[in-house]
Structures are given as C-alpha cells and as structure tokens.
Amino acid sequence: MSTEETIRNQRESQLEAYEKNHNRMEKGEVVTDALPFVEGRIADSALGVGICESLLGNSDEALSWFGRAANHSVKIIELVDEYEDSIEDSYQWHQPTQCSDALYAAILSQQDAYIDDAISHTYDLDQEWILENHSDFSHVLYHALALAAYIDGNESQAISWNKKLSDIDHEYLKYDGLQLALAGLIEEDSSQFSHGLEKILSNHHDKRGTNPDAPTQFVSVEGSSNLLLTNDVDIDPNDVEIEDSLRDFLLPDLI
Numbered sequence: 001m002s003t004e005e006t007i008r009n010q011r012e013s014q015l016e017a018y019e020k021n022h023n024r025m026e027k028g029e030v031v032t033d034a035l036p037f038v039e040g041r042i043a044d045s046a047l048g049v050g051i052c053e054s055l056l057g058n059s060d061e062a063l064s065w066f067g068r069a070a071n072h073s074v075k076i077i078e079l080v081d082e083y084e085d086s087i088e089d090s091y092q093w094h095q096p097t098q099c100s101d102a103l104y105a106a107i108l109s110q111q112d113a114y115i116d117d118a119i120s121h122t123y124d125l126d127q128e129w130i131l132e133n134h135s136d137f138s139h140v141l142y143h144a145l146a147l148a149a150y151i152d153g154n155e156s157q158a159i160s161w162n163k164k165l166s167d168i169d170h171e172y173l174k175y176d177g178l179q180l181a182l183a184g185l186i187e188e189d190s191s192q193f194s195h196g197l198e199k200i201l202s203n204h205h206d207k208r209g210t211n212p213d214a215p216t217q218f219v220s221v222e223g224s225s226n227l228l229l230t231n232d233v234d235i236d237p238n239d240v241e242i243e244d245s246l247r248d249f250l251l252p253d254l255i
Helices: 003-026 032-055 059-082 095-109 112-123 127-133 135-151 155-167 173-187 190-210 221-232
Strands: none
Touching (some): 003 032, 095 135, 127 135, 190 221
C-alpha cells in the first residue's frame, strides 16, 4: 500500500470516528463522567482529518478541520468546568494540555476566532490550583501560558512564563525544544529556534510509534505550528537548520 493510500484510509477512518462520537454527543448518549474523554476523541479525530487533508494537498479543508480540532479541545475544558462535581479530578489537572492542544490546532487553522478562544481559555486556567495539587504538570502549564501570551502579543509575559519553564527540572525533550523554539521566536534568533525545533522533531521521531494508527505519526503538530509562527518574525523558515530526515514531520504547504 502506498503512503498516499495509507493517508486516504486514515482520513476515512478519522472521519468515521469523528462522526460517530459527534453523533453520540449530539444525541446525549454519553454519560456525564465520560463527556471530556469522548470530546477528546472528537478533537483528536478532527486533528487527524486535518493532518490527512494537508498531506493530500487539500489546504482549505485542512484549515477547516484544524479549526474544528481547536474548538473541540476548548469544549473539553468547558465540559470539565461545567461538570466539575461529577467528573474525576484528573481532567482538571489535564486542562493545560487541552489548552496547548487548542492553541496549536488554532495556530494551524490560521483563524483568529479559534486563536482568540484558545488564548482566553488558557488565561482562565486555575494556575494556583494546578501548581498546588499537581506540580508535576507545571511544565505543561508554563508552556501553555507562555505560548498564549506570545501569540497574544504580550511579549513580556511570554518571556516570564518561558523562563519559568526553563528554570524547572524536568526530563522532557519536547518541552526543552518548545522552550528554546519560543525563545528563538521572541528574540528572532534563527539558530536558537532551529535548535528548539530540532528537539521537538527528534522527540516526535522517538515517540511516533506509540500510536501507529493515528495520522499524528506522520506530523509533529507542535513543530509545524512553531515553524508557521516564523512568518510573523524575522526568521526565514527556509533558513531554519534541521536534519533533512526530521523535515518530513512538518506539514507541507502551510509554511
């Protein structure tokens, strides 16, 4: 089976999963404590369809699906807030992850409404509660806040949150890369950005086998989003230096 056939098959599979779970939610067939999980599956499917459409050269369709993915990621946060007394605690401390997912999908959608919504929900995170109860998720929180501030044009806050991320001890190659890439964007430093992006893509290369049936095996969403953000600064994406083998994990045509 060719790569194109594989991508087309995955697009159909993701579409089927999206429609199935979306219909379940619309018909009220999902029990309350499973609402965030099912909404998450819908968001993942929308993102998967967007990736497949982009890889197949269907840019307009890809942008639309990335917008849906961002919207569904935001809905997870809203469901957790609405049903906090009926939903297990773990969904609350995963909210920074959902915010990051919403931000990155919104960036790829290139639609201001989704970007603004993702930023707003990130700013509304209960930072104190997360840090007091789940400090092991602080790196996720700091990055989400730094990214939101950056794309919102609040450079001083972006620098502050990004520094908090760089100051904590963690063993996550991806978050090292995300911190460096964002610092490179802020400082318009192509070398620093390239170093960060390479770490993000290297992490994706190492982890992609964990879900071989998902379109995300082909593409680093975070890496692609960060490269897309270079369009707004004095960094030429064509001058970003990363290994050729890692470039394959970047979305085509969006950059």
